Amino acid sequence: MMRIWLWPLVVAVASIIGLVAGLVSEGAGDWLSWLALTAPVVIGVHGLCRYRGRSRSRLLTSAEPRQAGRS
Amino acid sequence: MQAVTLRRWGWVHKWSSLVSTLFILLLCLTGLPLIFSHEIDHLTGNEIEAPAMPEGTPRAAVDRVAAEAVKAYPGLVPLYFFAEEDAPDVWYVKLDTRVDTDESESTLILSDARTAEVLGAPNFDEGFMSVMYRLHVDLYAGLAGKLFLGFMGLLLMVAIVSGVVLYAPFMRKLRFGEVRQERTARTRWLDLHNLLGIVTLVWALAVGFTGVINTWADLIFQAWQAEQVAALQAGETHVLLAADASEAPAADGSLQTAVDRVLAAAPGMAVSMIAYPGTLRATPEHVAVILRGDTPLTSRLTQALLVDPANGEVLEAGARPWYVTALQLSEPLHFGDYGGLPLKVLWALLDILTIVVLGNGLYLWLKRGATAEVRA
Numbered sequence: 001m002m003r004i005w006l007w008p009l010v011v012a013v014a015s016i017i018g019l020v021a022g023l024v025s026e027g028a029g030d031w032l033s034w035l036a037l038t039a040p041v042v043i044g045v046h047g048l049c050r051y052r053g054r055s056r057s058r059l060l061t062s063a064e065p066r067q068a069g070r071s
Numbered sequence: 072m073q074a075v076t077l078r079r080w081g082w083v084h085k086w087s088s089l090v091s092t093l094f095i096l097l098l099c100l101t102g103l104p105l106i107f108s109h110e111i112d113h114l115t116g117n118e119i120e121a122p123a124m125p126e127g128t129p130r131a132a133v134d135r136v137a138a139e140a141v142k143a144y145p146g147l148v149p150l151y152f153f154a155e156e157d158a159p160d161v162w163y164v165k166l167d168t169r170v171d172t173d174e175s176e177s178t179l180i181l182s183d184a185r186t187a188e189v190l191g192a193p194n195f196d197e198g199f200m201s202v203m204y205r206l207h208v209d210l211y212a213g214l215a216g217k218l219f220l221g222f223m224g225l226l227l228m229v230a231i232v233s234g235v236v237l238y239a240p241f242m243r244k245l246r247f248g249e250v251r252q253e254r255t256a257r258t259r260w261l262d263l264h265n266l267l268g269i270v271t272l273v274w275a276l277a278v279g280f281t282g283v284i285n286t287w288a289d290l291i292f293q294a295w296q297a298e299q300v301a302a303l304q305a306g307e308t309h310v311l312l313a314a315d316a317s318e319a320p321a322a323d324g325s326l327q328t329a330v331d332r333v334l335a336a337a338p339g340m341a342v343s344m345i346a347y348p349g350t351l352r353a354t355p356e357h358v359a360v361i362l363r364g365d366t367p368l369t370s371r372l373t374q375a376l377l378v379d380p381a382n383g384e385v386l387e388a389g390a391r392p393w394y395v396t397a398l399q400l401s402e403p404l405h406f407g408d409y410g411g412l413p414l415k416v417l418w419a420l421l422d423i424l425t426i427v428v429l430g431n432g433l434y435l436w437l438k439r440g441a442t443a444e445v446r447a
Contacts, residue, residue, distance in 0.1 A: 004239050006268045010184035015273035018417075023403060023408035026367045030410045037417045039191065042269040044424040047266040051250050051259060 014039040091226035099426045101207040106418050119181045119191045121160040131187035132327035140164045143189040152345040160184050170349035198371035220284030227279045257438050260431045267428045281401035291398050292351050299356050300387040307322045312336035312385035322383025329380040331358040335384040
């Protein structure tokens with residue numbers, strides 16, 4: 001249970017801090033808000049890049065045997 | 072989780088998503104340029120600005136601003152004056168044929184706060200940004216459109232919550248953020264859907280729910296007005312400045328004096344909005360002056376005071392009800408406009424990630440047949 005929810009919880013807490021910090025204080029609050037909201041963005045974009053990277057490498061490796069079979 | 076429970080949550084997730092997906096996609100896509108509407112207006116030269124004048128140039132009485140506005144737009148009457156925190160030299164003036172219309176055909180103009188001169192009317196009704204705005208806010212269908220989009224937003228909330236419930240069983244054998252590469256394309260899409268869904272969770276809930284609250288804005292103001300009128304009729308008001316108080320200029324029927332008396336009654340506050348009697352934000356007899364504080368939070372949480380322009384009595388008809396507080400906090404949390412450009416960029420990126428979640432959720436549903444065959 002802990003294993004599944006640890007990271008989602010960390011990201012959720014960072015998001016909440018990010019949403020609230022800029023609202024209650026100017027200056028330092030804005031910086032904290034930018035920093036904290038970067039967490040979900042970075043993890044999301046990283047996952048997206050990895051997905052695209054993997055699907056491309058998969059295409060490359062799967063192309064060869066298919067061609068070999070055809071010839 | 073039991074198989075039956077899991078299937079039920081799966082059903083809830085599937086249908087709440089399917090019904091709302093296309094509309095939520097539309098909201099995400101149209102919302103993207105709206106995040107930057109201020110910057111876009113500035114770049115395209117659509118922004119109307121007041122000419123530079125020496126600091127401390129005296130401001131014109133609001134009555135004169137109103138008179139100039141009416142002279143420029145014959146047949147219309149002023150409803151509201153709005154003051155923007157970052158543009159102290161202009162008044163936004165909203166005009167309409169009557170004070171009690173639904174304001175859907177109202178005209179918003181900008182006036183110079185020092186010379187009372189009409190500066191122009193921003194082009195809210197034409198162009199790309201206007202189409203984005205209407206598609207985002209009411210689908211060109213007024214209150215019905217707003218409430219419909221609000222309902223779609225509620226379905227999104229259901230989809231998000233049911234998605235979180237489904238997250239754990241799907242992630243039982245996976246590490247956080249794992250996108251399995253050895254499986255079918257559908258499996259990889261599912262892993263990506265789970266990852267992006269869970270990281271955008273709090274943001275999407277916050278922006279989605281505050282969006283829903285914003286669709287109720289008209290109803291909230293109507294309820295608040297009714298509450299204020301009821302409090303006035305029942306005599307349950309709190310007098311902040313008596314009609315014969317000597318510490319403020321005596322009432323002379325003018326709007327400016329009425330506003331000055333409100334400011335005298337609430338030191339340290341600034342005018343955010345002035346509403347004429349009979350409008351949605353005021354009462355039939357009183358001018359409402361909406362004040363804001365000077366910290367980031369108190370500048371959002373406004374205080375509404377009522378003033379009788381004839382005798383100058385300043386009243387507060389009950390404290391701000393909780394539902395108005397909720398609405399006022401919902402606006403910045405929906406727009407993402409409270410932390411400069413970096414926050415807007417983060418808002419846009421999270422919006423794009425949400426678009427990916429919606430898009431690949433739809434893909435997963437469209438490709439459901441393929442896996443059924445594989446399983447069989």
